[in-house]
Every structure is written in structure tokens, then in C-alpha cells.
Amino acid sequence: MSLFDFDWVDAFSDRAFGGNGCAVVHGGASLPDQVCLNYVRETSLVECTFTGPSEVADIKVRYFLASREIPFAGHPTIATVAALRDRGLLTGDRCVLETGAGLVPIRMEGDRIEMTQVAPRFGVTPDKALVAAAISLPEEAILGTPQVVSTGLPFCVTVLRDHEALRAATLNVEALETLSQALDAPGVDMSEPFLVTLKGATGSGDTFSRLLLAPPSPPEDPFTGSASGAMGAYLWRHGFIQKNSFIAEQGHWMGRPGQAQVSRVGPVDAMEGVKVSGTGFVLMRGTVDLPVESPVEHAAGGAE
Numbered sequence: 001m002s003l004f005d006f007d008w009v010d011a012f013s014d015r016a017f018g019g020n021g022c023a024v025v026h027g028g029a030s031l032p033d034q035v036c037l038n039y040v041r042e043t044s045l046v047e048c049t050f051t052g053p054s055e056v057a058d059i060k061v062r063y064f065l066a067s068r069e070i071p072f073a074g075h076p077t078i079a080t081v082a083a084l085r086d087r088g089l090l091t092g093d094r095c096v097l098e099t100g101a102g103l104v105p106i107r108m109e110g111d112r113i114e115m116t117q118v119a120p121r122f123g124v125t126p127d128k129a130l131v132a133a134a135i136s137l138p139e140e141a142i143l144g145t146p147q148v149v150s151t152g153l154p155f156c157v158t159v160l161r162d163h164e165a166l167r168a169a170t171l172n173v174e175a176l177e178t179l180s181q182a183l184d185a186p187g188v189d190m191s192e193p194f195l196v197t198l199k200g201a202t203g204s205g206d207t208f209s210r211l212l213l214a215p216p217s218p219p220e221d222p223f224t225g226s227a228s229g230a231m232g233a234y235l236w237r238h239g240f241i242q243k244n245s246f247i248a249e250q251g252h253w254m255g256r257p258g259q260a261q262v263s264r265v266g267p268v269d270a271m272e273g274v275k276v277s278g279t280g281f282v283l284m285r286g287t288v289d290l291p292v293e294s295p296v297e298h299a300a301g302g303a304e
Contacts (some may be wrong), residue, residue, distance in 0.1 A: 001192045001289050001291055001292070002289070002291075002292050003288070003289055004022060004027055004028050004207075004287065004288050004289075005022055005023045005025075005026045005027070005087075005285075006026065006285075006286060006287065007020075007023070007024045007026075007079075007083035007224055007282050007284065007285050008021060008023050008024075008043075008282070008283045008284035008285075009021070009023075009024060009074040009078075009079035009080075009082050009083050009088070009280045009281065009282050010079075010281045010283050011076070011078040011079040011080060011225070011258075011278065011279075012075055012221065012223040012250075012251075012258035012259060012260050012278040012279070012280075013126045013223075013256075013257070013259075013278075013279065014227065014279045014281055015286055016112065016257075016283050017061075017256065017280055017283075018226075018251075018257055018258060018281070019075065019251060019256060019257070019258035019278070019280075020046065020075040020221065020223040020251065020256065020258060021045050021047060021074055021222075021224040021283070022045060022046075022047045022049060022076040022079035022080070023039070023040065023043050023045060024049050024050075024051070024083040024084075025047075025048065025050045025051070026051050026075075026077055026084075026087070026291075027051060027276055028052070028062075028087075028290070029050045029052025029053075029060050029061070030052055030292075031050060031242065032291075032292075032293060032294040033064075033294075034184035034294045035106060035290055035291055035292075035295065036048070036050055036064045036069070036189045037064060037066065037067070037068075037122055038060070038295065039064075039130055039288070039290065040043040040065060040066045041066045041216065041234055042065050042133075042214075043278065045167075045218075046065065046066075046217050046218055046221050046222075047064065047070075047073050047135065048082045048171055049061050049062065049063055049064075049065060049073075049077075049079065049153050050062045050064070051080060051084070052097040052266045053242070054100055056103065057095075057097055057098035057103055058090070058095040058097065059084070059097060059098070059190065059232045060078055060097075060098040060099075060157070060273070061077070061093070061098065063076055063099070063100070063178065064184065064220055065189065065217060066188075066216045066217055067187070067217070068186075068189070069100070070100070070153060071099060071100030071101040071102060071152065071196050072101035072104070072117075072152035072226060072228060072229060073153060073179070073189070074117070074152075074153075074163075074224060074225015074226035074227070075108075075116050075224065075225040075226075075258075076225075077099075077104065077111050077221050077225065078115070078225060078278050078279075078280045079096065079131055079280050081095070081097075081113045081280070082113060082280025082282060083280070083282060083288075084144070084227055085108065085199040085200075086282045090108075092108075093107060093108045093109065094107050095108075097115075099119060099152070099290055101152035101153065102118055102152075104117070104118075107138065108225070110294045111163070111216045111279045112277055112278070113277060113278065113279065113280060114261075114274055114275055114276070114277035115146075115275070116265065116272045116275050117151035117152050117169055117271045117275070117276060118151055118152050119142075119151070119266075119272050119273050120149055120150065120151050120233035120237075120271055120274060121149070121150045122148075122156075122181075122233075122234075122237065123147065123148035123149065123150065123154060124147070124182075124183060124184070125145050125146065125147045125148075126146055126148075126156065126179060126182045128142055128145060128146060130175070130178060130179045130182055131156065131158055131179060131193050132176075133145045133159070133178070133179070134172055134175045134176040134191075134192075134193060135170065135171060135193055135195065135212065136169060136170065136171070136172050136175075137160070137165055137168060137169055140161075141160055141165040141168075142158055142159065142160060142161070143159040143161055143234070143240075144159050144238055144282075146158040146193060147235050147238075148183060148185070149231070150230055151226065151230045151273070151274050152226055153226040154185070154230070155211075155224075155230045155231070156183060156191065156192075156193040156195075156232055157178070157194050157196065157227075157228070157234040158193040158194065158195050158196070159165075159196055159197070159234075159235075159240060160195055160197050162197060162198065162199070163197055163199065163208065166197050166208065166210055167253065169210065169212065169215070170212070171192065171212040171214065171219075172202055173188060173214055173215075176182070176192065178275075179191055179193075181261075183227055186212040187301050188220070189214045189215075189216075189217060189268040190214070191214075192198050192212055192213055192223065194209060194211050194227040194230070195209060195210045195211070195212075195233055195299065196208070196209040196235075197209070198240060198241070200236075200249045200255070201249040201250075201252035202246055202249060202252070202257075204259075205247045205248070205249035205299075206241065206243075206246035206248070206261065207235070207246065207247075207248045207249065208249045208252070209224070209228070209231065209248065211224045211229070211250075217276050220254060221258070222250065222251035222258060223250045223256070223258030225260060225268050225278070228248045228260050228276055229262065229274040231248070232246070232248070232262040232264065232276075233261075233264075233271060233274055236271070237266055237268060245262065245263040245264070246261075247260070247261055247262075247264055248260045249263050259278065260277060261274050261275075261277045261278070262274065262275070262276050263275040263277075278287065
């Protein structure tokens with residue numbers, strides 16, 4: 001066992017209990033995968049990050065769900081940078097993170113943290129009926145054609161007609177499994193459609209979104225930074241939004257309001273990246289005692 005410093009940060013929020021929480025384990029990038037997975041489950045958070053030294057950037061960041069490691073995630077990136085700044089481990093107004101999705105440039109201005117997500121990759125366009133079934137809505141509730149888009153992590157971006165449809169959406173895990181096969185995704189926990197409406201939750205927002213999650217994750221993600229980048233790329237490409245920068249909102253119906261500014265890098269037909277910025281509030285600081293070797297799996301039904 002070894003002690004690691006950690007910070008619990010509410011990302012895309014400037015106050016306690018807003019946005020999306022993420023625990024940042026400093027120096028934990030070398031921990032075994034199973035230890036990282038167990039830690040995420042212990043926190044009951046959607047994602048946690050584990051940092052370490054990098055030979056190609058200022059710092060290396062590993063991202064974990066409760067079920068697997070993923071190459072990149074948005075709100076944990078904001079949380080990680082906020083935690084590093086709070087501890088005085090980052091100086092200046094710029095840094096670069098090494099992630100599984102590549103190098104992620106970071107710019108800091110006051111309390112605001114801006115990450116430049118990689119150039120969008122536009123993937124498959126699944127049958128609208130499959131997406132509608134996965135979120136328990138009629139096909140008529142979906143505008144346009146859903147599409148898988150990635151700016152570091154893939155999401156099936158799905159535009160809904162109004163807030164009423166957004167509120168009514170519920171995840172059908174059985175139908176999600178069918179959608180996962182059509183998306184050729186690694187599992188249901190990477191196939192959930194990212195739902196967006198073209199009206200903010202507040203007067204300052206341009207979009208309002210939800211991401212319903214499959215087990216073993218919590219039922220819903222309060223704010224999804226990587227999906228907000230992918231969603232922006234989709235909206236620009238398909239003409240749903242005209243301005244080069246807009247305000248994305250998420251989490252308000254969960255009592256965890258979050259907000260990000262999403263900006264395009266390059267023209268619509270040749271986007272070079274997507275900038276997503278927000279703030280992070282460090283809610284808790286402490287140490288955690290973690291095994292530095294993978295836990296031994298014990299056989300079920302031990303000695304009587």
C-alpha cells in the first residue's frame with residue numbers, strides 16, 4: 001500500500017456541488033488498472049484521473065470509468081488542471097497534457113481552463129429507430145440524423161426537438177445493446193447517445209444536454225466535456241448552429257448545473273479542433289491509501 005494525494009473537483013462549475021465531480025489521484029498513473037477501476041467504483045463517480053510524469057508533455061493523465069480505461073474525457077481534464085493549479089504544480093498560463101487521445105493543449109486565464117480537443121472525426125450514422133429505442137422516445141423526437149463524432153472520445157450525438165423530449169428520455173439497456181452492435185462500439189457503456197436540444201437550460205445557454213449512462217456507471221452524467229466538443233462539431237457540420245462559439249449547459253435537472261464555452265478552430269468544412277472551456281472548484285483535498293499491486297481475486301464461496 002502507498003499514500004497518494006488526491007483532490008475531488010467539481011468541473012464546469014465555480015462552486016461546490018455543481019457541474020461534474022472527478023477525483024484526481026496525483027502520481028497515480030503507474031497504478032495497476034484494476035486498482036484504478038476499484039477506486040472509481042469506491043468514489044461512485046463517473047470518472048477519475050491518475051497523473052504522472054511525461055516525456056512528451058508537461059504531465060501524463062490516465063482516465064478511468066468504473067468499467068474501463070478510456071483515452072480522454074472532458075470534465076476530468078478540467079478537474080485535473082484545476083487540481084494541479086490549486087496545489088501549485090502548474091505555473092504559467094499554458095501547459096500540455098499527454099492523454100491516450102494524443103497531446104491536449106491547455107490555456108488558463110484567471111479561473112477559466114480551456115482545452116483544445118483534437119480535430120473531429122465523423123463516423124457512422126446509425127438508424128434513427130435504433131437510437132430512438134435506446135432512449136425510449138419516438139423517432140419524431142429526433143431532429144436530423146444521429147452520428148458518431150469524436151474529438152478524443154466517440155459519442156452518438158442526437159439532437160432532440162425540445163426540452164420535453166429531453167426530459168422524457170430514459171435509457172433502455174436492452175435496446176442500447178442493439179445500438180452498440182450497430183455502432184461497433186466496445187460495449188453499452190460507450191454507446192449511450194449524447195442528447196442535445198437547441199435551447200439552453202438558462203437564458204445564457206445555447207444548448208442543453210443529457211447523457212444517460214449504463215451500469216456500472218451512475219445513471220446520468222452531470223456534465224460531459226468531451227461530448228460537448230463532439231456535439232459542437234456535429235452542430236456546426238450539419239448547420240444546426242451558426243455562431244463560432246456558443247454556451248453549452250448540462251446537469252441543471254440533476255441539481256448540478258454546469259456550463260462550458262465551446263468554440264470552433266478552423267472553418268466548418270475543415271475543423272482543426274474544438275476548444276471547450278470552463279472552471280473547476282476543488283471541493284476536497286486529502287490522501288488515499290492504495291495498493292500498488294493488482295488485488296488478488298478471491299474465489300467465490302470460501303471455506304466454511
